Amino acid sequence: MTEEARTLGRLRGLLDVTRVVRSESDVETLLGEVARVIAESLGFRAVVINIYRPAWDDFYVTTVYGSPEAKELLLGDSEGWDVWKPLLDERFEQRGAYVIPHGEFDWDADGVKSFVPDIDPVDEPDAWHPEDALMLPMRHTDGHVLGILSVDEPVSGRLPTDEELDVLVAVAEHAALVVQGAQEAAVATRHRSALEHLLEVSAQLTETFSAESILERVCDGIQAALGFQKVVVQLVDAETGRLRPLAAAGFDLADPVLNAPTTIETIRRLLDQQYQVAGCFLLPGSEAEPRLEETDAIYRSSQNGRGPHAWNHHWLVVPLYDRQGDVVGVIWADEPEDRLLPSKEKLQALRVFANQATTAVASAAQFEEMRFLADHDPLTRLLNRRAFMREVELESSRSERYRHAFALVLFDLDTFKAINDRHGHLVGDEALQWVASVLVATLRRSDSAFRIGGDEFALVLAEAAEKDATEVVERISAALATSMDGRIPGFRASFGIAVFPRDGGNPEELLRAADEAMYAAKASARATVEATD
Incomplete structure (x- = not known):
């Protein structure tokens, strides 16, 4: 072949590769086409493409074109950086390529799986030797290596010229x-x-006030969009202070690991600023696990890789903050499908998902509070007058239908005004809250307590006769008479009891009877209990 023909072949090869790059085929097809063009236009009988896998810190042979022997030996093989670095030594570098002459590298001793073509060596200075190698790094535009392209057995039988390199x-x-x-x-x-x-x-935030529903979508979104196969949202239980799983993707909410008695104090030990990226905390397992108690359940990843870029038993926790900056829950993300440590951009997206979760929790809490306050007193958290009137109606209908009695108790605090005047409204509010706690602690589950006015309360005692109601009132009176935090010696209250249907066959009559009984007790100027005659 003349030099002119070789030059035209090289130009044609470049044009063909450019055409391939601009096509819209998948990457496997594209690399196969690149290898074919190199082999056919530039004259090599074997072309191998190795792609770097950051999850394993190795190079994986994805494409072998030409020699069937080379394909059988090398396709699907992988070698780590420890094998490739000696080959990409600067002493072999020529014009951006790496030419390793035979005899310069002990392939067998270094454990490299290599293809040696079955050709006879030629004793000429520019002849290609069967154990020669030619490597070409494929670099990202920022300089890091994406893969290595190697060619072998040139058709010309000669080492490539500078122009060919x-x-x-x-x-x-x-x-x-x-x-x-x-x-x-x-x-x-x-x-x-x-x-x-x-x-x-975001759209669902305006469609539903169910925190569970929105958090499930958050988990599904993180799994589908960010590639974490296991995601869970845990919120702090207000009563126990422990984390409780509320939504998950890839996890069973009943999994013992998710239901271990973990507190927010445990989580704070993981929120180390040196591991913070974009509001997320990514810790190596060797750093995370020693920060936990022996009693804490520990989940260990199974989708791990190898090398500096790989996920390897890491912990990724994203705290959820309320408006005061307190941690109210966490998102855990684990088992990345690509086995890689998440990029900063991926962690930023995860933080946005976490913000949506926080908004969902806050919106749901606000909605629940509004719904709660429709029937409850905001200070004492007892049921309010609206709920009281509804409950008396319902209990009257129920008692009439099933022919059993129930008791209605009204009472107010005779000494409340004096306490309020002496100690101030803040202490007065605390006193009312204390009274509410006494009622909650004293009543049966089937009974209901209400705050229906400033210092006026009501009780609906299901299936209770006058004797039962009197016993309840005596217990409450005794509890109210004790000192509250040592500041207030106790309360004196006036109680009025009415029993359905004896004292009234409908809610209006029953309320009037209980009210009259309460004012009769108050008129006696002592702590009394009055029942209607």
């Missing part, structure tokens, strides 16, 4: 664009998916 380096750069483009497209797809899921969650 320049063409091969240019082709490797185009191949790198294929890999980079595919990786960037995957990231763009993931980001687009994340945005779509975030928009769905």
Whole structure:
């Protein structure tokens, strides 16, 4: 072949590679086409493409074109950086390529699986030797290595010239664009998916006040858009102070690991600022586990990789904050499907999902509070007058239908005004809350307590006769007479009892009878209990 023909072949090869790069085929097809163009246009009988896998810190052979022997030996093989670094030594570098002459590298001693073509060596200075190797790094535009392209057994039987090396380096750069483009497209797809899921969650915030429903969508969104196979949202239980799983994706909410007695204090030990990225906390397992108690349940990842970029038993926790900046819950994300540590951009998206979760919790809490206050007194948290009137109606209907009695008790605090005047309204409010706690502690579950006025309370005692009601009132009177925190010696109260249907066959009559009985007790100027005659 003349030099002119070889030059035209090289130019044609570059043009063909450029055409391949601009096509819209999948990356596997594109790399196969790149290898074919190199083999056919630039004249090599074997072309191998190794793609770097950050999750394993190795290079995986994805493409072998040409020699069936090379394909059988190398396709699917992987070698780590420890094997490749000696080959990419600067002493082998020529014009951006790495030419390893035979005899310069002990392939067997270094454990590298290599293909040696079955050709006879030629004793000429520029002849290609069967144990020669030619490597071409495929670099990202920022410089890091995406893969390595290697060629073997040139058709010319000779070592490549400087011009041929320049063409091969240019082709490797185009191949790198294929890999980079595919990786960037995957990231763009993931980001687009994340945005779509975030928009769905945002839309649901206006459609429902169910925190569980929205948090489930948050978990599903993190799993689908960000690639974490296991996600759970835990919120602090106000009564126990422990974390309680509320929604999950990939986890069973009944999993003992999720229901271990973990407190927010345990979580705070993981919120170390040196591991904070975009409001998320990513800790190596060796750092996270020693911070936990022996009694804490520990989940250990199974989707781990190897190397500096790999997820390897890491812990990823995203705190949820209320408006006061207190931690009210956490999102745990684990088992990344790509086995990689999440990028800053992915953690930023995770933080946005967490913010949506916080908004959902706050909105649901606000809605629940509004719904609660429709029937409850905001100070004492007892049922209010509206609920009281409804309950008397319902209990009257129920008692009439099933022919059993119930008792209605009204009472007010005779000494409340004096305490309020002496100690101030704040102490007065505390006193009312204390009275409410006495009622809650004294009554049966089937009974109900109400605050129906300033210092006026009511009780509805299901299936109770006058004797039963009197016993309840005596217990309450005794409890109210004790000192409250040593500041107030106790309360004197006046009680009025009315029993359905004896004292009234409908709610209006019953209320009037209980009210009259209470004022009769108050008129006696002592702590008394009055029942209607």
